[in-house]
Amino acid sequence: MGAVENFYSFNIGGLTFNITPYLVIQWVIIILIALVSVWLTRSLKEIPDKKQNVAELFVETVTKVVSQNMGEEFLGFVPFIGALAIYLLSMNMTGLFGVAPPTKDYTVALSLASISFIVIQAYAIKRLGIIHYFTGYAKPFAFMLPLNIMERIMLPISLSLRLFGNMLSATIIMDLLYEALGHATWIAQIGIPVPLHFYFDIFDGTIQMVIFVMLTMINIKLTVEH
Template sequence: MEKIVPLFHIKFFGYSIGIVESIFAQWCIIALVAILCICFTRNLKTIPNKKQNIMEMIMDLINNLVRDNMGEQYMQFVPYIGTIVIFLSALNLTGLIGVTPPTVDYSVTLALALITFFIVQWYAIKTIGLGHYFKGFVEPYAFILPINLIERIMLPVSLSFRLFGNMTAGVIILDLAYSSLGSLSGFAQLILPIPIHFYFDLFDGLIQMVIFAMLTMVNIKVIAEH
């Protein structure tokens, strides 16, 4: 197994914290998205220009995604679902610029899955009350309590492993493709992997984002209404 070597260390209260590539890539993406949001939302006009039209198209897409899959009463989740769509898309597409997608680091996918897990549980308790929430674990019969508990706990596990597994598989296949082309000319190494990059970095990366967002919306709605 290849050892993960930190890019650099940060001193924090006397502790040396190693910053690996996946963490640094996330910081860069967060900074870039923040800058773009500031630039795209400055000086908004009643009659939108091209820049504002792009932003409004993205917002309409996310609004419709939440409305069509969850319903009008769940529009409060637009900011969170929108964050998942934008942030996860950016994470998964970094392979297009030669950076290993941070989502091949299981700690990254697990953190995202745990955030979704706690939001799902919090909203369910807020909506149906603590008593009804725990009562749902013994319905329709008390003896299925262990099954209901396992089903609930498996949410972050399945979300994190699905994203991690698919993105890791893509990276491994790309590495194998480049290794196989090592004996060919540099031109062949430049041209032949393009279709593979198109599928695993672009198509599969966006598909995994959609799956993660859809499962998040479904679980929020289903558990809150159980």
């Protein structure tokens, strides 16, 4: 995966915390998303203007996706799914601005997958009750207990590895392309990579976001119904 140079490191209670470039990029993305969200939802009107139409279209789209894939009873997840989608998509597309996507770092991908995992398990416990939740691991037969536990544990691992592997490979391909073109002439670096940026940053970045979000929604529904 390669070493990432830290901007700053500090210790709290004997634990070392590192401020990495990927962490700073995530902070910038969070701030930008927050500012855009405030701007889009500021001064809401009964007859929406253009910016309000954009906000409402996004909310309606996420609501429709959640309703169709999870059911009306799961509409409370619209804010979480919407935030996850726009945050993940923003990180996947930073390559368009000459910045390596944070999701090429496995710790970032694993953190996102862990959030989905915690949300899934916490909601299942809240919905089913802690006793029913844990007895569900032994269904349909008691000997399935180890397999069911492994299945749950593998969820964040599979989510993170899929996201990390695709984004890292895309970044490596683009880096090799720019290096090869740089040996030829710097002018070639201006136009030739554009189609590949469209594929790896926009198309593949969007596909990876959709897969991650869809698997999160499906597992929320399946875990509750276990």
